[in-house]
Amino acid sequence: MKLILYSVSDGPPSLAVQQALAYLDLDYDLVNVDFGAGDHMTAEFEKKNPQKEIPVLDDDGFLLGESNAILQYLAEKYGKDGTLYPSDPKSRAVINHRLCFNLSTYYRYISEYSMAPIFFDYQRTPLALKKVKIALDNYNTYLKRLGSKYAAGDNVTIADFQLITATMCLEAINFDIKSWPLVDKWYRTYKSENPKLWKIVEGGMKEIAEFEKNPPDLSHMDHPIHPVRRK
Ligand SMILES: N[C@@H](CCC(=O)N[C@@H](CS)C(=O)NCC(=O)O)C(=O)O
Numbered sequence: 001m002k003l004i005l006y007s008v009s010d011g012p013p014s015l016a017v018q019q020a021l022a023y024l025d026l027d028y029d030l031v032n033v034d035f036g037a038g039d040h041m042t043a044e045f046e047k048k049n050p051q052k053e054i055p056v057l058d059d060d061g062f063l064l065g066e067s068n069a070i071l072q073y074l075a076e077k078y079g080k081d082g083t084l085y086p087s088d089p090k091s092r093a094v095i096n097h098r099l100c101f102n103l104s105t106y107y108r109y110i111s112e113y114s115m116a117p118i119f120f121d122y123q124r125t126p127l128a129l130k131k132v133k134i135a136l137d138n139y140n141t142y143l144k145r146l147g148s149k150y151a152a153g154d155n156v157t158i159a160d161f162q163l164i165t166a167t168m169c170l171e172a173i174n175f176d177i178k179s180w181p182l183v184d185k186w187y188r189t190y191k192s193e194n195p196k197l198w199k200i201v202e203g204g205m206k207e208i209a210e211f212e213k214n215p216p217d218l219s220h221m222d223h224p225i226h227p228v229r230r231k
Pocket residue numbers: 008010011012013014040052053054055065066067068
């Protein structure tokens with residue numbers, strides 16, 4: 001049976017998984033979940049993911065949420081040469097570290113600053129900006145200490161998929177990352193050396209950039225967590 005990915009077209013975690021599927025050359029059905037319509041908040045979607053979050057992978061009835069877990073699963077099950085997620089403990093630990101760093105700090109702070117104020121009633125506060133700068137400082141330091149071309153070594157790993165989609169959110173809102181030279185260099189290298197993968201990310205970035213100019217009207221939404229912008 002074919003793999004199914006429930007994905008949101010401008011969702012960084014979804015785009016990270018789409019990159020892995022493309023890299024591994026896997027055949028899959030893409031189900032576009034309409035975030036604005038609240039398709040992920042239905043009882044039907046809750047059966048797939050009780051967290052009501054996108055992405056979700058369906059591998060022949062095996063349902064998996066959380067994009068990091070999906071990336072690890074895909075690379076372990078379908079990776080042919082082991083480069084995306086090597087089994088050597090230290091190499092794997094560095095990748096796991098970057099995935100945790102992205103979830104706890106890097107994407108978290110970037111999305112709070114870039115995405116949340118586009119979709120919901122949040123402001124780009126000085127504190128939120130400070131957190132983004134801290135996250136970029138941290139990542140720049142990791143790249144410096146490892147001295148690697150990519151996030152966790154000299155080839156693309158599943159860590160890059162997440163960190164790239166997070167960084168793309170900054171480009172979408174015209175946030176200049178030049179002050180973090182190693183992050184900037186890594187980002188540019190990734191784009192130029194992986195054009196097929198970047199194209200997947202770029203599609204989402206263009207949508208976010210459009211929303212940055214014209215924020216979507218989600219006033220119909222009754223969101224359990226986020227304050228909805230009322231007209
Ligand atoms: N930790 C989750 C986060 C996924 C996530 O935040 N997805 C967003 C879309 S980009 C979502 O589904 N948000 C639900 C909502 O805000 O209602 C993962 O990495 O898969």
